[in-house]
Amino acid sequence: xxxxxxxxxxxxxxxxxxxxxxxxxxxxxxxxxxxxxxxxxxxxxxxxxxxxxxxxxxxxxxxxxxxxxxxxxxxxxxxxxxxxxxxxxxxxxxxxxxxxxxxxxxxxxxxxxxxxxxxxxxxxxxxxxxxxxxxxxxxxxxxxxxxxxxxxxxxxxxxxxxxxxxxxxxxxxxxxxxxxxxxxxxxxxxxxxxxxxxxxxxxxxxxxxxxxxxxxxxxxxxxxxxxxxxxxxxxxxxxxxxxxxxxxxxxxxxxxxxxxxxxxxxxxxxxxxxxxxxxxxxxxxxxxxxxxxxxxxxxxxxxxxxxxxxxxxxxxxxxxxx
Amino acid sequence: xxxxxxxxxxxxxxxxxxxxxxxxxxxxxxxxxxxxxxxxxxxxxxxxxxxxxxxxxxxxxxxxxxxxxxxxxxxxxxxxxxxxxxxxxxxxxxxxxxxxxxxxxxxxxxxxxxxxxxxxxxxxxxxxxxxxxxxxxxxxxxxxxxxxxxxxxxxxxxxxxxxxxxxxxxxxxxxxxxxxxxxxxxxxxxxxxxxxxxxxxxxxxxxxxxxxxxxxxxxxxxxxxxxxxxxxxxxxxxxxxxxxxxxxxxxxxxxxxxxxxxxxxxxxxxxxxxxxxxxxxxxxxxxxxxxxxxxxxxxxxxxxxxxxxxxxxxxxxxx
Amino acid sequence: xxxxxxxxxxxxxxxxxxxxxxxxxxxxxxxxxxxxxxxxxxxxxxxxxxxxxxxxxxxxxxxxxxxxxxxxxxxxxxxxxxxxxxxxxxxxxxxxxxxxxxxxxxxxxxxxxxxxxxxxxxxxxxxxxxxxxxxxxxxxxxxxxxxxxxxxxxxxxxxxxxxxxxxxxxxxxxxxxxxxxxxxxxxxxxxxxxxxxxxxxxxxxxxxxxxxxxxxxxxxxxxxxxxxxxxxxxxxxxxxxxxxxxxxxxxxxxxxxxxxxxxxxxxxx
Numbered sequence: 001x002x003x004x005x006x007x008x009x010x011x012x013x014x015x016x017x018x019x020x021x022x023x024x025x026x027x028x029x030x031x032x033x034x035x036x037x038x039x040x041x042x043x044x045x046x047x048x049x050x051x052x053x054x055x056x057x058x059x060x061x062x063x064x065x066x067x068x069x070x071x072x073x074x075x076x077x078x079x080x081x082x083x084x085x086x087x088x089x090x091x092x093x094x095x096x097x098x099x100x101x102x103x104x105x106x107x108x109x110x111x112x113x114x115x116x117x118x119x120x121x122x123x124x125x126x127x128x129x130x131x132x133x134x135x136x137x138x139x140x141x142x143x144x145x146x147x148x149x150x151x152x153x154x155x156x157x158x159x160x161x162x163x164x165x166x167x168x169x170x171x172x173x174x175x176x177x178x179x180x181x182x183x184x185x186x187x188x189x190x191x192x193x194x195x196x197x198x199x200x201x202x203x204x205x206x207x208x209x210x211x212x213x214x215x216x217x218x219x220x221x222x223x224x225x226x227x228x229x230x231x232x233x234x235x236x237x238x239x240x241x242x243x244x245x246x247x248x249x250x251x252x253x254x255x256x257x258x259x260x261x262x263x264x265x266x267x268x269x270x271x272x273x274x275x276x277x278x279x280x281x282x283x284x285x286x287x288x289x290x291x292x293x294x295x296x297x298x299x300x301x302x303x304x305x306x307x308x309x310x311x312x313x314x315x316x317x318x319x320x321x322x
Numbered sequence: 323x324x325x326x327x328x329x330x331x332x333x334x335x336x337x338x339x340x341x342x343x344x345x346x347x348x349x350x351x352x353x354x355x356x357x358x359x360x361x362x363x364x365x366x367x368x369x370x371x372x373x374x375x376x377x378x379x380x381x382x383x384x385x386x387x388x389x390x391x392x393x394x395x396x397x398x399x400x401x402x403x404x405x406x407x408x409x410x411x412x413x414x415x416x417x418x419x420x421x422x423x424x425x426x427x428x429x430x431x432x433x434x435x436x437x438x439x440x441x442x443x444x445x446x447x448x449x450x451x452x453x454x455x456x457x458x459x460x461x462x463x464x465x466x467x468x469x470x471x472x473x474x475x476x477x478x479x480x481x482x483x484x485x486x487x488x489x490x491x492x493x494x495x496x497x498x499x500x501x502x503x504x505x506x507x508x509x510x511x512x513x514x515x516x517x518x519x520x521x522x523x524x525x526x527x528x529x530x531x532x533x534x535x536x537x538x539x540x541x542x543x544x545x546x547x548x549x550x551x552x553x554x555x556x557x558x559x560x561x562x563x564x565x566x567x568x569x570x571x572x573x574x575x576x577x578x579x580x581x582x583x584x585x586x587x588x589x590x591x592x593x594x595x596x597x598x599x600x601x602x603x604x605x606x607x608x609x610x611x612x613x614x615x616x617x618x619x620x621x622x623x624x625x626x627x628x629x630x631x632x633x634x635x636x637x638x639x640x641x
Numbered sequence: 642x643x644x645x646x647x648x649x650x651x652x653x654x655x656x657x658x659x660x661x662x663x664x665x666x667x668x669x670x671x672x673x674x675x676x677x678x679x680x681x682x683x684x685x686x687x688x689x690x691x692x693x694x695x696x697x698x699x700x701x702x703x704x705x706x707x708x709x710x711x712x713x714x715x716x717x718x719x720x721x722x723x724x725x726x727x728x729x730x731x732x733x734x735x736x737x738x739x740x741x742x743x744x745x746x747x748x749x750x751x752x753x754x755x756x757x758x759x760x761x762x763x764x765x766x767x768x769x770x771x772x773x774x775x776x777x778x779x780x781x782x783x784x785x786x787x788x789x790x791x792x793x794x795x796x797x798x799x800x801x802x803x804x805x806x807x808x809x810x811x812x813x814x815x816x817x818x819x820x821x822x823x824x825x826x827x828x829x830x831x832x833x834x835x836x837x838x839x840x841x842x843x844x845x846x847x848x849x850x851x852x853x854x855x856x857x858x859x860x861x862x863x864x865x866x867x868x869x870x871x872x873x874x875x876x877x878x879x880x881x882x883x884x885x886x887x888x889x890x891x892x893x894x895x896x897x898x899x900x901x902x903x904x905x906x907x908x909x910x
Contacts (some may be wrong), residue, residue, distance in 0.1 A: 079460070083467075128635045138460050143635065145463050146397060148570065150628030157621045160493075251448055296475070303471025307464045314461060389728065472815040523747025527739060533691050533722045538741040539715025574838060626657070 006260040011274040015058070018281040024053065024055045025288050053176050056184045057284055058277040060239045060246065063190040065276025066197050066269060067232045068250020069257075073130065073265055074228050077140050078258065081250035082236040084141035086148030088247070090121030091233075091240040093155045100158060111186060111241050117207040119233035121151065126229065175244050175297040176284055187242050190235045197231050201265040204228055244299055246280070248306030253279060255313055328582050328589045335596040343604045352512040361559075363576050365504060366496045366606065369564065372508050374598035375515060376560035380553040381571030382590050383518065384473040386529045387546055388459075391579065392634060396569040398443060399466020400436060401566030407435045408491045413476040417487045426563075430515060439465075440554035444522045445547065447516050465596035494565035494620035496606055501559075514552050518591070523586040533592075567620040569627025574598040576634060643797065643831075645690065648697035650683055657683050660697070665846075667796075670830045672821055675777075675850035676874055680835045682723070682801050688831075689720035689799050701797075715743035717792050718789040727774055733785050734770045737761060740792030742815035744836070751806040760792040765820065779806040787815065791822070798822070800832045804839060812836075816843040841865045842886045849873050864877035865889065 023046065038046070068081040075085075082088050094114030098105065125147055129140050197204075207214050207224040214221040239246065253276045257268050280298065283305060287296040347363045379397075384395045411421045411431070420427050443462050477485060518525075524545065527535050535542045577593035605619040613622075643665040650658040654716075658680040665671050673681040686692035687697050690706055699706045706714060719740075737760055741753040749757075761767055764784045774782060783803065790798055800819075804812040816839060822828040823845075833839050840847055841861060848858040851873050857864055865887045870878045878891045 126634075138457050142393065142397075142459055142463070145460075146392065146631060147635075149397065150624075150631055153568070153624035153628050157617065157625050160617060160621060222391065247471070248464075272631055297478070300471045300475040303467060307468040307471075311461060314457065314464075391728075523742070526747065528741055530727070530739065532721070534739070536691055537689070537710065537715065537720045537790075538739060539712035541711045579730075583730050585731045585735075 001023040006225075006257065006271065006275070011271060011278060015274055015278050015281065015289055018056065018278060018285065019054050019138060022057065022285055023050045024279055025285055026050060037146075052184045053284075054281075057280050058245060059187045059190060060243050061249065061277035062273035063194055063276075064239055064246055064249045065253035065272045065279075066194060067235050068203055069230045069254040069265065069269060069272045070253055071232055071250065072202045074225060075126070075140065076208050076210075077137055078255055079137055079141040079251070080144065081248070081254075082232065083162055083245075083247045083249075083251060085122060085125045085144040086151055087118050087122050087232060088238045088240055088245050089148040089151040089155070090118040091115075091237040092245065093151050093158075094237065096155050096158055107186060107241070111189075111237060115234045116240055118166045118237045119230060121147070122229050122233050126225070136221060155191050173300060177295050177297070184242050187238055190238045193231045193235055196227070198269055200224065200227060201269045205263075205265045244297075246299065247303050248300030248310050249276060249280065249302055252306055253312065254311045256309075258275060294315065323627060328584060328586075328593075331581060331590065331594070332592055335593060339599050339603075341349060342600055346603050346607060347354075359605050365499060365501065367603070368508070369496050369499050369504055370599055370602040370606065372419070372504065372511050373560045373564055373567075374602055375380050375595050376507075376511050377567065377571045378574050378578075378594040378598040379515060379518060380578040381575045382587065382594055383549050384553055384571075385523065385524055387549060389529070391576060392446055392572065392631065393442075393459060394569075395553050396561075396566065396568050396571060396600065398440070398462030399464075399469065400440065400557055400561060401568055402437045402440050402466035402469040403436060403494060404432060404561050404566055406473045407432050408488060409473040409476050412480055412484055412488045417484045425503060429500075429506075435559035438563055440558060441551065444550045444554060445588060477575040479609070490511050491565060493618035494567045495618055496564055496602070503563060507559045510559050511556060514548070514556055518549075518552060522587045523575075524589065526585060529585055529587075560583055565620060567623050568613070569624045569631060570601065573623070573627035573630050574601055642702055643829075644700040644703075645684075645688065646698050646700065648684065648687055648694050648699065650667070650680070650687060650692070650848060651695050656853050657688065658694075661850075661853075661855050662697075663848055663855050663858050665827050665829070665831055665848075668818060668823060668827050669845035670832070670843060671846040672844040673831070673833045673848050673850060674837055674840050674873075676834075677857070678852075679850040680853040681850050685799055685801050685831070685833050686722070689718055690714065691720060691722070712743055715793070715795075717795055718797040718799065719793040719795040721786050721790050721801065721803065723802040723805050729774070731774050732771050733766060733774065734761070736774055736785055737766075737788045737792050738786040740794070743793065752811070756794060757792050760788040763791055764788040780808065780811045783807060784811070784815070787818070797826075797829045797831065800830070801834050802835060804834065804836065812839065819843065837865070837870065837889050842888065862887070 004155065026045070026049070067087075071080045071082065071085060072078055091114045094117035095110060097117070098110035098113045102109065125144055128143060128147075138301050146284045203219060203224045206217055206219050206230070207221055211221045214224070254268075257272045258273060261268050261271060280302070283301040284298050287298055290296055347360070347367060352359060374589045381394045381396075385391055385393065411419065411428075415421055417423075421431060443458065443465070477488065479485075480488070524535075524540055527538050527540050528542070528545065528549075532542050535545075574597040575590070577597050578590055581597075582589045582593050586589070601623065603617070605623050608618060608622055609619045610614060645661055645665075648658055648661045649656060661671060661684060675681055684691065687694045688706075688759050690699075690711070692826065696800075701717065703712075711715075713833075733763075734757065738749060738753070738757055740760065741749060741757065745753050764787060766784060766788055767780060769777060769785070774785065777785065782808065787800070787803065798819075803815055803819075807815065819830050820823075820834070820843060821870070823830055832844075844861055846859065846873050847861045847864040849856045849864055849869070856873050857869055864882060869880060870880075870889060874891075876891060878889050881888050881890055
């Protein structure tokens, strides 16, 4: 029954419906009937806030989920994601350093810096896990999480020195309410990266089988791995810079798809993107409604719902292994 | 065969610890405020000793059980839980509540919260995950993320003044620790230490792994859950006393392995404890005299320990 | 004497070990043979309390082993499993010394040291004594672990595939030592072994398992029989007597000639 729901057309339909709902949920009253008869204020709200927010949710949700999927393919480990590989922590350290040392630089420069750092961090992680003796599925993400902890302790050190810890922590908590026009457009950069990811889907699957296997099939293993990591690093940095941390998103969405639709990237990558967007949209709408007129930030919603789903996933795995 | 060398090493570490502690207590002593300064410095050193024992011993045992050199009990999300307890107190009852201002009450609440959390994770989840320690840790970390999300959210809602007060409890500090708390924690840690030391030979056997340990007559499952309980108590009381220092255990136990190159717990336990105390003393002096209290000791240790962790991983991966 | 009474182990739906009842005679070498997944190693773990059974009981000289205190048991039975990866910085002698733990609880006395020396010379490990375990080859390491079980000085010794990763020379050497332990010290040895010819040449009794059940158990001559083994392994097996030992030949036949002809040819040439 549930299997049938995880189809691309159904998911896209769901996303459209949710996006429309998202346009009308907020402090300022706005109903579909008003659409033909907008006041200036309402027009403003739509153009400045509601629309950017909805777009940001779709892009962030879709691209982070795809990132997770790619990472899981490349490492052949279902528990690896931008959160559990420390990529997010590197991105946020990058932003912090950028804010401290060149505060006047444009958002794009800061972004570039954050991307570079997350790329370096993810590469480091890949280096370590490729050669570490334990290949335990659970041990690999543990290394990533430890690494992430190291990086965030550096971030804490820096932000303590500059007394910016509270503003840092609010930056890190994913939040769509700060998304207004003019502040989210860089997210569009991730779209070309997503397209590249789609084009490379097959290669990622093959690279995931290992270096020898890829060579045997005539694939440039190094290049595919590097492209995969680059995509992940840039997208993660983009999302952290504009929205903040969305923990576990890249972990749970690909896993849910994998349970219902299998593991061939070519078949699942689009579906993963759409489900990611749907999931974030649902969380955000709930966050806006639960303590209306206040909002629960998306970081918290996903942190809570995401860790819960992740735990269930782990236990499922334990049961099936036993 | 290395026992002679290792005994000498222990002796050197002991002398070093005493010397550094002595130096710390006597350095720039101001005779006008001697009666204030001296006891407060001695207090700090005693606190460091207690925390050093608690962290070193718990980490050594934990790594023995998990047969793994890069895991420590504190990555189980304990600091997140500690922070969550502090945050929720500020969030719900405010900064003027005795829950926060009264050291004793705060200690008790934090300690109980932490012990309950750890014991639940260890005991209950152990049954669910069937002794799969990595899994257990992963679950601990996810629970940590869960609590972190909640804490961060609440922190955004409280006003900046309250946040500053809260920020103090986010980092471990050896300044102004309540006397009676030191004695209570000291007593608990000592008790745990005695239980561990009474039977430290069986730790050597447990290090061989479950099958060998059972073969050699250890009641493995019972012994391990008893040890996990001890770890839970040790980490909890030390966190409740000074706050979380995540990478201390990792740092000192691995240094001890590097220095002693042995599996024998007699050396590992004592050695890593001494190294922990030295690390804390040096960290404290850095905080006090180099950074002029601008950077907390736990941040320095986490930084050093964290970088060491990365080096350790790279070294391990080069093999 | 060890009696197994209706031992079962269930993983999920699958009965890995299914209602096994068998007796193991004292002072003999008993081999457990059978195809992969027959449940041999699982059974061995349950006999030696490494694993809890879901039903049934193990009687050691008439007493249920689960009711005996674990440390007392460690003086009666020793078990060595097949995977022995160890990261510890530990020397050969130190590891073998652990065999004395059930007696000394970590404080070795004169007698303990004597027994450790004996175990070392028994396994011819004198030259490695002070080397670290991780510097040894797989075969040497296996001998160290067996020395540790010898130092444990128990009446019953269980070995789970002791010949894994060993070349022919060391395999034969280990089997000879096991025979010697039975002969000289009246030990009871129980091994799980894959190579039926080693089982045939060196054991007194054989327990053959298939699909979690005991297919047959008895004196080795009663088990090493063409029909029985063909049924257990589901392949063609011929048994030839060579130098007084029953040898199973399970390779494709050499052209049209029988193995007997083949050997005769070799002898003539």
